[in-house]
Amino acid sequence: MYCIKYPPITFSSKKLVMLLGCLLGCHQLMAQSTVPLTDLSAFQEPSSNWKLAAGAKADLDKDEVLTTKDGTGILVNLPGKNGAKDLYTKATYGDMDLELDYMMAKGSNSGIYLQGRYEIQLLDSWGKVNPQSGDNGGIYERWDDSKPDGQQGYDGHAPRQNASRAPGLWQHMRISFQAPRFDAQGKKISNAKVIYVWLNGVLIQDNAELAGPTRGAMDSKETTAGPLRIQGDHGAVAFRNISITSFDKAPPVLSNLKYAVYKGAAIAINDTKAKAVAEGNSTILSSNVGTLTNDFALHYTGTIKVTEAGLYTFKLSVPGGNGSLRIGGIDAIASANNRGEGKIQLQPGNLAFDLIYSKTIVWAKPALGLTVSGPGIREYLLTDANVSNNDPVDPILINATSNTILRSFSDLPGGIRVTHGVNVGSAEQVHYTYDLDKGMIVQIWRGGFLDATPMWHDRGDGSSRVAGSVQYLGKPVPGIEKLANAQASWAADTAGTGYRPKGYVLNANDQPTFRYIIYGSMVNDASTVIDGGHGIHREITLQNPADGLFAHLATGSNIEDAGNGLYIVDDKSYYIKIEDAAGAKPILRDAGGKQELIIPIKGKLTYSIIF
Incomplete structure (x- = not known):
């Protein structure tokens, strides 16, 4: 297989890159924190309906019955008859991923409010065939009291299917949320979005745009950040293994990109005799440069600006060939055969960026792909979003x-x-x-x-x-x-x-x-x-x-x-x-x-x- 050969380099063991063999697009959580459930110190003034337990059990036959075992590690809401209140985190969040386990009592009702304003419904929807927005995993409706009865609710998002488990069983939910965006004058320029909700291994919400707060929000004012809020005044529910990943840091930025396309055999970067068949400047990484569709080597150089120190993950897709990536003269991905992944510790600054895509398999479609994630930085695409390496196949x-x-x-x-x-x-x-x-x-x-x-x-x-x-x-x-x-x-x-x-x-x-x-x-x-x-x-x-x-x-x-x-x-x-x-x-x-x-x-x- 043809490849471009770099001149040899040396570096200390502290800068060695750990290479992983995961597919491009697998989500790698960064800066993940677990909410400690050894006490309630992560929450604002919890009311008496909230407690910690070492175990929880629901009754399959009796409504709103949830029994507990003394200890810690599980957060339990037992609303009773009087004085039950919602629970708010002390920390506030903008863009975030939330992952947790929860257990519903029979007939119970609760909810998770992102930023205290956008509710993901938790409900005992066990066995329901056609779930609505008010069912388990639904995004609750917005509300307009001025409308006639039966017409007040709007903009709800029903789950794609009902993946709910029986009362008393642990259910697993993953939520990815993007906060609304505002300009310098505070005017909203982009709605909040639920990027996804996975329930018990099934995608039930996908890129749901939220035009405003849902019914029961803590207030109607949208902001860049807000607390996580758990509904406590409706029904018995338990939670465990709560982890939050906050994405609040500036991502790396590419600039000064230059490309050169070579035909044929392996080429050394420092070979001054190598002749490019196409070269120029570019504002984006793309394989749509030049006219060759196979038996070529594409070489990009430029600068990547890093503002946050930490461990970064790069994922490279080079269909029909191989590739490599260097950041600051160090291998981030030494060799990718169709796909590759690597981690590299980066410090703030403007670092040299060097990427190679060498394609040799004639039937594969040329389609360069590169993503990056890092400390407080959600995985995002650095390459041309209009170039896909997949021939779409409708699922059967x-x-x-x-x-x-x-x-x-x-x-x-x-x-x-x-x-x-x-x-x-x-x-x-x-x-x-x-x-x-x-x-x-x-x-x-x-x-x-x-x-x-x-x-x-x-x-x-x-x-x-x-x-x-x-x-x-x-x-x-x-x-x-x-x-x-x-x-x-x-x-x-x-x-x-x-x-x-x-x-x-x-x-x-x-x-x-x-x-x-x-x-x-x-x-x-x-x-x-x-x-x-x-x-x-x-x-x-x-x-x-x-x-x-x-x-x-x-x-x-x-x-x-x-x-x-x-x-x-x-x-x-x-x-x-x-x-x-x-x-x-x-x-x-x-x-x-x-x-x-x-x-x-x-x-x-x-x-x-x-x-």
Whole structure:
């Protein structure tokens, strides 16, 4: 592969660059701070409804019930009947990213007000199919009291889909916010913007512009900064792992850019005999200079002005070739093959900027891309935004408007590929993947059904992707196993069990019952959606069951027995509810550094996965 060769340099070990192999566009948080929840010192005069706890638990059946365990680490709002107030941070923020976990009580209502003025709604919206702006993850409406009833609300932003979890489960939210902009005279020149909201792994808000404060704002005056405010007068809610990244520093600026385009072989920068086929000055980094589309080397030089000392991350995209980046004579990215990333410690000043893009693969589209992020500086694009290295491909989405079945490969965490997966979708927007090799459900999710683009676009690879908020159920293992005793280890596969899949049959509603033989017993495994879209109900029946058979119900970092057949799995990620086990008692045991929930099975077992 052709490249441009620099003359050798030397520098101290303190200036070595750490290179990372992440894709361009992965978000790297800078200057992130965690809100300490060892006390309430980060907040302004907290009222008595706010407290700290070491644990929190909601009741699935009772409204507004949230019980706590003494200690610290979790922020809890218990509004009660009188005197509940909102909670404000002492610090104020402009552009910011916020990341946190939260837990809703059944029927509860809360909200996060960015700058105290723009509300991201928190609500028990569990199971709702068509969420509105007032549902969980929605951007609440603005309000005009002068309008007739039913018309006062406007400019709300509903979440793209409902990714909400059940009461009592931890939910994870990431918010990226851009404050409004003002000119020197204080006139607003740009609206506030919610760049994104991710809820439980799903993008639910994307570049939502906010023309003004939402209903219930602390005031109607927009400013460059304001406190984070959490609603406290509506319902019981708990928070943990609150981290804030503030972006309030001036970004690096490029100037004095010059480019030279060379055709052909590797070129040394200090080679005075090298002849450029195109050269000139530029106001922006772009690959749209010259006329060559392949077998070229593009060299940019210039100055980058740095105003903040600290560690900076550069991400370089050089499709169809390789590239490199130097700042102040030091490698920021020594070598990028299509993509590359590097970190470099920079001091304030005007530093030499040197970038190379050498393209050698004919079918790739030339498209130079470079981003930078740093201390208090949100990642942004330094190159021409009009140049894209992607040929847009419309996603091939499959919506389950009725009970739907699709075979595909499914990829799970840890590099696990389920090669005999059956994806089962429902109009209630609760779906699951069944592994025909193991006789078990390996993942459940709510929201969108499947993205079949990896399978059906171009040649494809046979796999589909979950299009909603997924809950993985651990490493696939046989759903039923024969154990010598209740503490015997669970096998990783079905070798030696006589396992034979027998496909599935559909009922009148097109819902499958999976059938297989294991240890000489015929197993019928039927799953249906719980009323209200609250999870999956499973009914497993065995014909002529062998002795010593157990069913595998759950694996997690921890499993908590909540009583009456209810178990909370994997740091409150989902519930298992045992309904009918023909008198058998579940066994909660340690296994390989985790916990397992298993149960003896003879003729029939019914239980639910609630999430």
